[in-house]
Amino acid sequence: GEDVEQSLFLSVREGDSSVINCTYTDSSSTYLYWYKQEPGAGLQLLTYIFSNMDMKQDQRLTVLLNKKDKHLSLRIADTQTGDSAIYFCAESESSASKIIFGSGTRLSIRP
Amino acid sequence: DVKVTQSSRYLVKRTGEKVFLECVQDMDHENMFWYRQDPGLGLRLIYFSYDVKMKEKGDIPEGYSVSREKKERFSLILESASTNQTSMYLCASSTRTGELRGYTFGSGTRLTVV
Numbered sequence: 001g002e003d004v005e006q007s008l009f010l011s012v013r014e015g016d017s018s019v020i021n022c023t024y025t026d027s028s029s030t031y032l033y034w035y036k037q038e039p040g041a042g043l044q045l046l047t048y049i050f051s052n053m054d055m056k057q058d059q060r061l062t063v064l065l066n067k068k069d070k071h072l073s074l075r076i077a078d079t080q081t082g083d084s085a086i087y088f089c090a091e092s093e094s095s096a097s098k099i100i101f102g103s104g105t106r107l108s109i110r111p
Numbered sequence: 112d113v114k115v116t117q118s119s120r121y122l123v124k125r126t127g128e129k130v131f132l133e134c135v136q137d138m139d140h141e142n143m144f145w146y147r148q149d150p151g152l153g154l155r156l157i158y159f160s161y162d163v164k165m166k167e168k169g170d171i172p173e174g175y176s177v178s179r180e181k182k183e184r185f186s187l188i189l190e191s192a193s194t195n196q197t198s199m200y201l202c203a204s205s206t207r208t209g210e211l212r213g214y215t216f217g218s219g220t221r222l223t224v225v
Contacts, residue, residue: 008151033213042115042201042216043154088153090213099213101146103153 004102006089011108020105026069029091032065033073033099037086046074046087059064060089081109114138117202123223130189132220141169141207143185144214144223145169148199149177160185161207192224 026060030051045111047050049072056063062075074082078101078109089102114136118133143163146154146169156169157179166177174196178186185204189196199221203214 002173032212035213040218042218043203043214044216045213048213096158098159101154103151 001063004089004091004100006087006105007044008103009106009108011110012079014079014081014109014111016082018074018077018107019066020074020076020087020089020107022072022074022102023070024072024089024091024100024102026055026091026093026100027070028093029070030094031092032063032072033060033088033090033092034063034072035088035090035101037104039085039090076107079109083107084109112114114219115202115204115215116216117200117220119220121221121223123225126193126224127191128189128224130192130222130224131169132187132189132200132202132222133218134185134187134204135183136185136215137183138204138206138215140204140215141182141183143179143183143204144205145175145185146201146203147171148219150214152174154201157187189222192225196219196222197224198222216222 003025012018033048034046037043060077062106064073086104088104090099092099115136124130144159160179174190201219202217205214
């Protein structure tokens with residue numbers, strides 16, 4: 001079945017770039033998402049990318065997609081304390097399909 | 112501002128109790144979902160619904176049931192709560208077409224079964 005994998009923890013220094021990586025198995029994945037969950041809150045959609053794109057940039061966020069290797073990454077430039085959260089990678093075959101979530105990467109920021 | 116509202120942020124229930132978790136959305140979304148979130152396991156889909164009175168099992172439906180009598184409300188029922196159902200429960204909704212916005216999530220209900 002479909003699977004989305006990501007590492008559980010990442011620690012970066014404030015001001016550095018954070019790179020969160022994700023791999024997925026479903027070659028039919030058309031939409032790939034990054035969600036952010038702040039402490040005590042639900043998930044919030046950060047950004048998404050279509051499978052026919054290689055890169056998407058939105059202010060401090062850069063999403064890179066390597067479709068051949070089924071690898072997705074989220075880069076956060078100039079990481080701030082407010083970026084501390086759990087980041088979920090997710091995929092779906094269509095905009096109406098069920099979304100499959102990874103286990104989440106907890107990003108912690110050190111001074 | 113569009114919203115998915117879960118009725119309780121925190122709940123403590125006793126083993127064997129029947130527990131109702133309520134979720135209401137004000138976006139006229141067709142699809143609604145219940146997940147549980149556990150450390151290291153991410154989000155696991157319990158049940159979902161594509162329309163009123165319709166329900167589909169997700170990946171871990173055992174010990175749970177759902178009810179969708181109205182479009183805006185999706186209830187998760189723990190028939191006889193057990194300690195292994197202690198978890199964070201997240202409700203989500205989306206349009207039938209998805210509209211490229213993925214899901215809108217509620218803030219979650221942290222359930223403790225003692």
